Amino acid sequence: MSDVVRTSKRLSWLLRHGAGEKGLLMTPDGWSSIEDVLALLGIDRSALDLAVARNDKNRLQVDGALIRACQGHSLAGMPVTVEALESSWQRVHPAGPLWHGTTPAALPAIRRTGLLAGRRTHVHLAPSADSHVGKRFTAAVLLKIDPTDLVIFEAPNGVLLTRHVPPAAIT
Structure with a gap:
């Protein structure tokens, strides 16, 4: 598995399932600070940008200094809400x-x-x-x-x- 794929999988897991477990601050519609994500995963911005660009399902969305998974969030342990996600779609x-x-x-x-x-x-x-x-x-x-x-x-x-x-x- 390439480093890009590995980083993409780690990002997707964190933003879809692991934010609560890892203590990542997240808005109810799934947005987190890129700076916080980089620190938690121990990667740099260029690795994040490459993983987002090459994600085969376009699961990740970047807006300035924020990142989120577009969809596919777990309910348990995640700070997202169904209503906030729906409002963003x-x-x-x-x-x-x-x-x-x-x-x-x-x-x-x-x-x-x-x-x-x-x-x-x-x-x-x-x-x-x-x-x-x-x-x-x-x-x-x-x-x-x-x-x-x-x-x-x-x-x-x-x-x-x-x-x-x-x-x-x-x-």
């Missing part, structure tokens, strides 16, 4: 179906409860069946989602998110 109204990748083992529970965010703030959805966005790399089953009655947001990196997909919206 764009509300969208997709016309066509959306998609979610899962495993065959998860299907019985999904049929009963729908798609739940679990330990994350939101369920990730994909805008097309061939999109890599919103699908797990281990997904063997692709679920078609009717977005008509869902509240859907788009993060700055294009990922579509919702709090819950009820069973009736899965076709």
